[in-house]
Amino acid sequence: xxxxxxxxxxxxxxxxxxxxxxxxxxxxxxxxxxxxxxxxxxxxxxxxxxxxxxxxxxxxxxxxxxxxxxxxxxxxxxxxxxxxxxxxxxxxxxxxxxxxxxxxxxxxxxxxxxxxxxxxxxxxxxxxxxxxxxxxxxxxxxxxxxxxxxxxxxxxxxxxxxxxxxxxxxxxxxxxxxxxxxxxxxxxxxxxxxxxxxxxxxxxxxxxxxxxxxxxxxxxxxxxxxxxxxxxxxxxxxxxxxxxxxxxxxxxxxxxxxxxxxxxxxxxxxxxxxxxxxxxxxxxxxxxxxxxxxxxxxxxxxxxxxxxxxxxxxxxxxxxxxxxxxxxxxxxxxxxxxxxxxxxxxxxxxxxxxxxxxxxxxxxxxxxxxxxxxxxxxxxxxxxxxxxxxxxx
Amino acid sequence: xxxxxxxxxxxxxxxxxxxxxxxxxxxxxxxxxxxxxxxxxxxxxxxxxxxxxxxxxxxxxxxxxxxxxxxxxxxxxxxxxxxxxxxxxxxxxxxxxxxxxxxxxxxxxxxxxxxxxxxxxxxxxxxxxxxxxxxx
Numbered sequence: 001x002x003x004x005x006x007x008x009x010x011x012x013x014x015x016x017x018x019x020x021x022x023x024x025x026x027x028x029x030x031x032x033x034x035x036x037x038x039x040x041x042x043x044x045x046x047x048x049x050x051x052x053x054x055x056x057x058x059x060x061x062x063x064x065x066x067x068x069x070x071x072x073x074x075x076x077x078x079x080x081x082x083x084x085x086x087x088x089x090x091x092x093x094x095x096x097x098x099x100x101x102x103x104x105x106x107x108x109x110x111x112x113x114x115x116x117x118x119x120x121x122x123x124x125x126x127x128x129x130x131x132x133x134x135x136x137x138x139x140x141x142x143x144x145x146x147x148x149x150x151x152x153x154x155x156x157x158x159x160x161x162x163x164x165x166x167x168x169x170x171x172x173x174x175x176x177x178x179x180x181x182x183x184x185x186x187x188x189x190x191x192x193x194x195x196x197x198x199x200x201x202x203x204x205x206x207x208x209x210x211x212x213x214x215x216x217x218x219x220x221x222x223x224x225x226x227x228x229x230x231x232x233x234x235x236x237x238x239x240x241x242x243x244x245x246x247x248x249x250x251x252x253x254x255x256x257x258x259x260x261x262x263x264x265x266x267x268x269x270x271x272x273x274x275x276x277x278x279x280x281x282x283x284x285x286x287x288x289x290x291x292x293x294x295x296x297x298x299x300x301x302x303x304x305x306x307x308x309x310x311x312x313x314x315x316x317x318x319x320x321x322x323x324x325x326x327x328x329x330x331x332x333x334x335x336x337x338x339x340x341x342x343x344x345x346x347x348x349x350x351x352x353x354x355x356x357x358x359x360x361x362x363x364x365x366x367x368x369x370x371x372x373x374x375x376x377x378x379x380x381x382x383x384x385x386x387x388x389x390x391x392x393x
Numbered sequence: 394x395x396x397x398x399x400x401x402x403x404x405x406x407x408x409x410x411x412x413x414x415x416x417x418x419x420x421x422x423x424x425x426x427x428x429x430x431x432x433x434x435x436x437x438x439x440x441x442x443x444x445x446x447x448x449x450x451x452x453x454x455x456x457x458x459x460x461x462x463x464x465x466x467x468x469x470x471x472x473x474x475x476x477x478x479x480x481x482x483x484x485x486x487x488x489x490x491x492x493x494x495x496x497x498x499x500x501x502x503x504x505x506x507x508x509x510x511x512x513x514x515x516x517x518x519x520x521x522x523x524x525x526x527x528x529x
Contacts, residue, residue: 139473243423
């Protein structure tokens with residue numbers, strides 16, 4: 001496996017509801033932390049890539065505006081968008097630029113300020129990340145799309161609502177210790193008890209998915225700084241190398257999707273490409289961040305990534321294999337479910353977690369045994385885009 | 394007639410496939426088929442992704458399919474709130490699939506993955522045209 005491109009700095013803002021500042025100020029929080037982490041200054045940076053889902057921004061073409069605020073002009077700046085996977089797509093583009101020899105050091109900054117519009121407006125915009133010509137006229141929204149997968153998957157694979165609940169309980173276990181998470185309460189089975197009118201997670205959103213099965217909107221930013229081998233060794237004591245990087249896309253319309261009971265095809269496609277490039281197998285992964293925008297998405301990701309055979313993802317949560325002490329720890333920072341999901345910032349935040357894990361700097365979230373290889377799985381839209389990236393020391 | 398008449402609320406005004414709405418008013422749910430290579434599409438396309446032709450014809454969708462999956466929306470996006478709750482699903486016809494709402498008269502407890510279903514056209518009280526999934 002080639003060690004050509006490394007992460008030399010990571011940063012993340014707190015993920016919050018209603019950030020008290022503008023998008024440039026929000027973006028600067030992650031940028032400042034990543035730059036300090038890397039120990040570099042703006043003159044060391046050769047290019048920047050900004051990533052968000054633009055329908056939330058009032059600012060058109062944010063890359064130029066943000067590059068100026070970060071102090072990254074006159075270097076070239078670019079804008080990359082794949083909805084919820086925008087910042088891992090940005091990392092793939094940065095990787096390509098560095099590998100091609102165009103730039104030595106590239107900043108990838110993901111951001112989203114979702115709070116400027118109402119939740120209903122937000123759902124409508126998210127629904128427009130799917131097929132606006134043929135599906136949005138029926139009144140679609142994100143939870144309904146994932147619920148289509150959940151319904152088919154649960155019917156075929158005997159996955160229960162308790163299994164989904166247990167994914168959320170795991171998320172809550174770690175979300176409460178992550179000071180950057182928007183949702184910092186623990187979750188217990190009583191929260192999903194439909195017979196209790198006070199149970200805050202039991203009410204249906206899009207059956208079979210309930211309130212507790214869904215992640216929260218949040219405002220946030222993330223920053224990943226990548227460098228070529230020479231600069232990485234010069235700047236960083238603990239460079240974390242990109243060993244494999246894969247991406248895939250799928251038909252937007254549900255009518256063109258393969259078997260719903262098998263989960264998202266992009267998870268399988270992107271993972272196969274990343275494993276092949278890294279020369280690794282699922283057994284080599286010691287810690288992972290997966291795209292748990294809904295509880296069902298985490299179960300499907302287990303299978304797409306090869307941590308469990310198709311249809312058997314439920315066993316991992318039943319056996320607590322994806323807890324911190326388990327065989328393959330997954331989302332031990334609380335995941336999207338607890339940390340929150342500020343669309344454009346999410347992939348970079350997942351990468352930050354894995355980088356900290358591989359440096360043994362994850363604090364209370366640290367997976368024991370000094371994990372050497374970690375994986376990030378970031379999905380855009382309803383499996384419209386998928387990125388899988390494998391990191392190593 | 395433009396495509397703004399499609400569905401509960403359309404987000405697209407102009408498309409080369411707007412004949413779809415005219416066909417709905419005739420009680421037909423149709424996809425497109427490439428005259429050159431025979432590739433079939435639903436939802437309809439004006440251009441063939443297989444052979445790049447723009448010479449497309451219309452064909453009527455099959456009548457018998459199985460409900461592959463469904464969901465009951467308890468919340469709706471902006472502009473759809475008064476319809477809540479409503480059920481949406483995917484029909485598998487074998488060669489083709491279709492996404493739509495399920496007919497209101499279908500009780501949620503009677504909806505099952507794998508059940509036999511068919512598709513029919515629908516006119517809303519405000520004149521909007523659509524199609525829906527119903528029991529075979």
